[in-house]
Amino acid sequence: MSPYKAVETEDKSSDVVWHLASVSHEERVKSHGHRPAVLWFTGLSGSGKSTVANAVDKMLHDLGCKTYLLDGDNVRHGLNGDLGFSDQDRVENIRRIGEVSKLFADAGLLVSTAFISPFTVDRELVRGQLQAGQFIEVFIDTPVEICEQRDPKGLYKKARAGEIKNFTGIDSAYELPLQPEVHVKTAEHSIEACAKQVVDYLKSHGYLKAVSS
Amino acid sequence: MSPYKAVETEDKSSDVVWHLASVSHEERVKSHGHRPAVLWFTGLSGSGKSTVANAVDKMLHDLGCKTYLLDGDNVRHGLNGDLGFSDQDRVENIRRIGEVSKLFADAGLLVSTAFISPFTVDRELVRGQLQAGQFIEVFIDTPVEICEQRDPKGLYKKARAGEIKNFTGIDSAYELPLQPEVHVKTAEHSIEACAKQVVDYLKSHGYLKAVSS
Numbered sequence: 001m002s003p004y005k006a007v008e009t010e011d012k013s014s015d016v017v018w019h020l021a022s023v024s025h026e027e028r029v030k031s032h033g034h035r036p037a038v039l040w041f042t043g044l045s046g047s048g049k050s051t052v053a054n055a056v057d058k059m060l061h062d063l064g065c066k067t068y069l070l071d072g073d074n075v076r077h078g079l080n081g082d083l084g085f086s087d088q089d090r091v092e093n094i095r096r097i098g099e100v101s102k103l104f105a106d107a108g109l110l111v112s113t114a115f116i117s118p119f120t121v122d123r124e125l126v127r128g129q130l131q132a133g134q135f136i137e138v139f140i141d142t143p144v145e146i147c148e149q150r151d152p153k154g155l156y157k158k159a160r161a162g163e164i165k166n167f168t169g170i171d172s173a174y175e176l177p178l179q180p181e182v183h184v185k186t187a188e189h190s191i192e193a194c195a196k197q198v199v200d201y202l203k204s205h206g207y208l209k210a211v212s213s
Numbered sequence: 214m215s216p217y218k219a220v221e222t223e224d225k226s227s228d229v230v231w232h233l234a235s236v237s238h239e240e241r242v243k244s245h246g247h248r249p250a251v252l253w254f255t256g257l258s259g260s261g262k263s264t265v266a267n268a269v270d271k272m273l274h275d276l277g278c279k280t281y282l283l284d285g286d287n288v289r290h291g292l293n294g295d296l297g298f299s300d301q302d303r304v305e306n307i308r309r310i311g312e313v314s315k316l317f318a319d320a321g322l323l324v325s326t327a328f329i330s331p332f333t334v335d336r337e338l339v340r341g342q343l344q345a346g347q348f349i350e351v352f353i354d355t356p357v358e359i360c361e362q363r364d365p366k367g368l369y370k371k372a373r374a375g376e377i378k379n380f381t382g383i384d385s386a387y388e389l390p391l392q393p394e395v396h397v398k399t400a401e402h403s404i405e406a407c408a409k410q411v412v413d414y415l416k417s418h419g420y421l422k423a424v425s426s
Binding site for chain 1: 244268280283287288291317
């Protein structure tokens with residue numbers, strides 16, 4: 001929106017050009033003391049996305065970063081409460097999460113997202129909408145057999161029983177990230193080690209340079 | 214999501230319960246040093262919503278608050294780029310903005326939104342989704358004659374010429390806020406005074422108490 005002139009009134013103080021004072025992205029970033037980014041966690045159901053993302057979010061918060069976490073708990077029943085599980089709705093689900101994470105990055109935060117996001121084209125769409133270096137794909141690489149053993153929500157059992165259709169890893173594809181910024185193997189390392197791997201990536205790539213760490 | 218046990222592997226360190234470490238809303242709020250809220254600016258096109266909202270956002274930022282601003286520039290072509298101007302799409306537009314502002318408040322920020330949002334039911338829907346005291350309705354009350362004189366985007370001219378249909382204030386209703394938390398009259402006061410009125414409301418109601426001001 002362009003600045004515009006206020007109309008003349010009895011109050012002379014409004015008889016001036018209305019400057020559109022606004023906070024720039026750079027000023028927002030500076031106020032937080034670290035670089036903003038979207039940490040896009042992707043992986044199968046039960047892979048540990050949400051657990052690792054929460055642990056990373058906590059580590060970053062404890063380091064003094066301004067963070068937020070988008071996951072099924074705060075998105076699926078709110079912003080995306082009108083969406084189902086058709087192909088079209090699943091694409092729209094990821095599109096909106098991408099747009100919201102972009103807004104959080106614009107606000108200067110380190111925002112984590114934890115959604116299966118099985119298709120490369122959807123993830124790359126989000127990457128393409130962000131500034132260079134603001135999209136960090138974190139592949140939570142856990143073998144489907146182990147995810148199914150964990151089955152924290154009982155979803156694999158339902159999928160095997162045919163109660164859930166198009167379940168990623170069972171009868172719907174998960175497209176492997178080709179060049180994820182961080183490749184995490186939860187079956188081989190502790191949750192703390194997995195989270196630290198992500199935080200170490202941020203440290204070594206200069207995202208946290210102004211934060212005491 | 215419930216915490217769940219990691220499978221046993223060669224690496225003994227993962228053979229533990231995976232605690233779901235997470236940052237609570239209270240911890241996020243504490244890290245920002247002020248209370249979170251949604252400043253919901255509502256008013257006619259040309260009323261000065263965006264200008265006042267930007268000025269408020271800048272004042273709060275300069276006071277050390279963590280802020281963000283949602284307006285047509287960053288929402289209409291992104292998150293809500295799939296929406297048109299039908300009644301249904303206008304409702305969905307406001308619903309999504311409400312949901313996103315709720316996420317920002319959950320993150321602990323002072324988020325401003327600047328959209329006409331002409332219907333009481335839509336605004337009250339957003340209010341109802343937020344915690345008590347987190348929705349602050351800011352009515353930018355500028356007579357339609359003055360908005361039309363300003364006409365910063367030339368929209369009134371197009372509406373009068375019949376090029377835009379269902380234009381709020383011309384051939385579509387604007388429902389006045391009945392009990393807005395802040396009632397701002399841009400035709401009577403300078404932009405700085407209008408912005409200060411909103412910031413003073415926040416100060417006097419304890420939103421900024423931990424911020425140096």
